[in-house]
Amino acid sequence: MHSNKLKGSDHMERKKGSVAVAGAGSWGTALAMVLADNGHDVRLWGHNPSQIEEINKQHTNQKYLSGIRLPEEIRGYTSLEEALSGTDALILAVPTKAIREVIGKIREIRKEPITIVHVSKGIEPDSLLRISEMIEEEMPGNLLESVVVLSGPSHAEEVSLRHPTTVTVSSKNMDAAEKIQDLFINNNFRVYTNPDIIGVEIGGALKNIIALAAGITDGLGYGDNAKAALITRGLAEIARLGMKMGASPLTFSGLAGIGDLIVTCTSVHSRNWRAGNLLGKGHNLKEVLDNMGMVVEGVRTTKAAHQLAQKYDVKMPITNVLYDVLFNNVNAKDSVDLLMARGKTHEMEDLANVLEDQIGNKKH
Numbered sequence: 049m050h051s052n053k054l055k056g057s058d059h060m061e062r063k064k065g066s067v068a069v070a071g072a073g074s075w076g077t078a079l080a081m082v083l084a085d086n087g088h089d090v091r092l093w094g095h096n097p098s099q100i101e102e103i104n105k106q107h108t109n110q111k112y113l114s115g116i117r118l119p120e121e122i123r124g125y126t127s128l129e130e131a132l133s134g135t136d137a138l139i140l141a142v143p144t145k146a147i148r149e150v151i152g153k154i155r156e157i158r159k160e161p162i163t164i165v166h167v168s169k170g171i172e173p174d175s176l177l178r179i180s181e182m183i184e185e186e187m188p189g190n191l192l193e194s195v196v197v198l199s200g201p202s203h204a205e206e207v208s209l210r211h212p213t214t215v216t217v218s219s220k221n222m223d224a225a226e227k228i229q230d231l232f233i234n235n236n237f238r239v240y241t242n243p244d245i246i247g248v249e250i251g252g253a254l255k256n257i258i259a260l261a262a263g264i265t266d267g268l269g270y271g272d273n274a275k276a277a278l279i280t281r282g283l284a285e286i287a288r289l290g291m292k293m294g295a296s297p298l299t300f301s302g303l304a305g306i307g308d309l310i311v312t313c314t315s316v317h318s319r320n321w322r323a324g325n326l327l328g329k330g331h332n333l334k335e336v337l338d339n340m341g342m343v344v345e346g347v348r349t350t351k352a353a354h355q356l357a358q359k360y361d362v363k364m365p366i367t368n369v370l371y372d373v374l375f376n377n378v379n380a381k382d383s384v385d386l387l388m389a390r391g392k393t394h395e396m397e398d399l400a401n402v403l404e405d406q407i408g409n410k411k412h
């Protein structure tokens with residue numbers, strides 16, 4: 049079992065406090081470890097009593113982080129009210145589809161304003177809202193201090209081993225983002241700020257779509273050339289939509305863009321890549337999701353991105369092909385082959401058109 053006693057804290061003097069983490073999956077638990085390393089009292093909330101008992105008595109979370117010993121500063125709770133008591137920050141680490149339900153519970157419990165840091169990566173189908181927008185819609189303004197997003201290339205398995213990791217935090221309120229930066233940053237877990245919350249959220253959500261597609265190409269045995277092309281064109285696709293939605297193009301060349309895209313498309317830790325890999329090997333979507341046992345955010349996000357492409361009239365060929373594979377039972381190999389047979393175009397043409405649109409909008 050990995051104990052790795054080396055703490056992540058650097059020379060900065062820290063103000064210790066209580067922080068709640070909602071969601072005792074792999075990512076919520078790994079982030080709880082970072083906070084504990086930084087000297088905070090961490091309340092980790094989950095709805096499975098046996099899992100919470102394991103966290104408190106064995107200081108492990110074997111289902112999600114096998115072989116990792118958790119710091120004793122992490123205390124598990126099944127009561128969300130107890131976990132939130134006396135805290136002024138909540139790390140929200142639940143799947144996108146559970147955001148509204150959990151925020152609804154917090155709304156009923158909480159009496160004082162709180163900063164909510166969401167670390168999930170997705171877009172809600174039909175409403176087409178980003179997660180920060182979902183939180184703002186569900187949480188009354190008098191109870192919501194700020195919403196901060198934490199994103200970037202970061203697998204929970206590596207963070208729990210205290211391997212070097214770098215992420216980005218963003219918010220409409222950059223003072224709040226800087227406070228969360230201070231909450232998390234240490235020698236192993238480096239945190240940058242970025243004022244472009246739209247770009248950070250779009251990059252984090254849409255990279256899961258490209259990772260699913262990358263897994264499919266690997267499952268089909270198409271090799272590194274195909275995957276490199278897919279990642280590159282996938283980034284262009286993400287940037288096209290993101291800029292149409294008001295994001296800065298620079299964000300997609302940073303940690304929340306290309307950084308997160310690379311790690312999610314190339315690592316066996318990526319559940320989206322693993323799901324795509326199984327699809328490429330001939331399994332249907334139900335078999336894949338049953339096999340994974342954890343939420344594959346890219347599936348739901350593909351539906352939302354397909355709707356966004358239509359809303360903003362943006363070309364998203366990879367998203368459209370993946371949508372057909374996931375929801376229209378189109379054969380994965382046929383879809384990838386069709387993608388490769390698309391008509392001729394200039395590599396920079398689409399990006400140039402979007403930039404021209406942005407410049408034109410600013411003039412008006």
